[in-house]
Amino acid sequence: MLRRTAFLIGLALVGAQACAQTVLEPALIERVRQLAEAAARATAPPGTRVAVEIGQLDSRLRLAPCAQIQPYLPPGVAVWGRSRIGLRCTAGTARWNVTLPVRVAVFGRVVVASGPLPAGVNLTQEQLAMADIDIAAEPGAVFTDAGQLIGRTLARPVGAAEALRAPALKSRQWFAAGETVQVSAVGDGFAVSSEAQAMGAGIEGQDVRVRFESGRVVSGRAVGERRVEVAL
Incomplete structure (x- = not known):
């Protein structure tokens, strides 16, 4: 009987330890919240309000104890909406790296x-x-x-x-093929304008080729009524 009781107590302790490995400290959760909020505010329009909802780690994870966990933004991950924040162990018996689900509302x-x-x-x-x-x-x-x-x-x-x-919204057609358009060449700290003939329809946000009087042909983006912008 005593052996059975000790065995059950041992199982309970192991289970508690396994659960504790996936439970995050309040201070770490707050750091994750601040990181996600700061990243969202960096791209949010003025006058908006950001709210961050922190999810939970996968309960199947069994992470080794860690003295220092660093939150970070995974490369290429958008912060708005349903997203993820990285967590990596930088001081522990085993270096692990996981992601924590978050939901960022703006x-x-x-x-x-x-x-x-x-x-x-x-x-x-x-x-x-x-x-x-x-x-x-x-x-x-x-x-x-x-x-x-x-x-x-x-x-x-x-x-x-x-x-x-x-x-x-349907894309607007700014001009038709054959129309004369104003072409702006935009570079680092300068802009030059000249007229050219459109070789195709100028659909909003799409590239279109234009021909200058000299015969030179370039490709630019239709950005407005009979206006094309060429990035240099």
């Missing part, structure tokens, strides 16, 4: 649909409203000025109170 006042809108509709002021939402919940740039959306056409349906995001 609340801001942006343009939303005042009601359900079908694809193909040309936006009017009456169809738009302002609301405070989590702009990090979905990908795509949002708008803070309803005037920027008047007359734009929806490429897909948008629900009531849903943010109007750039991917939901």
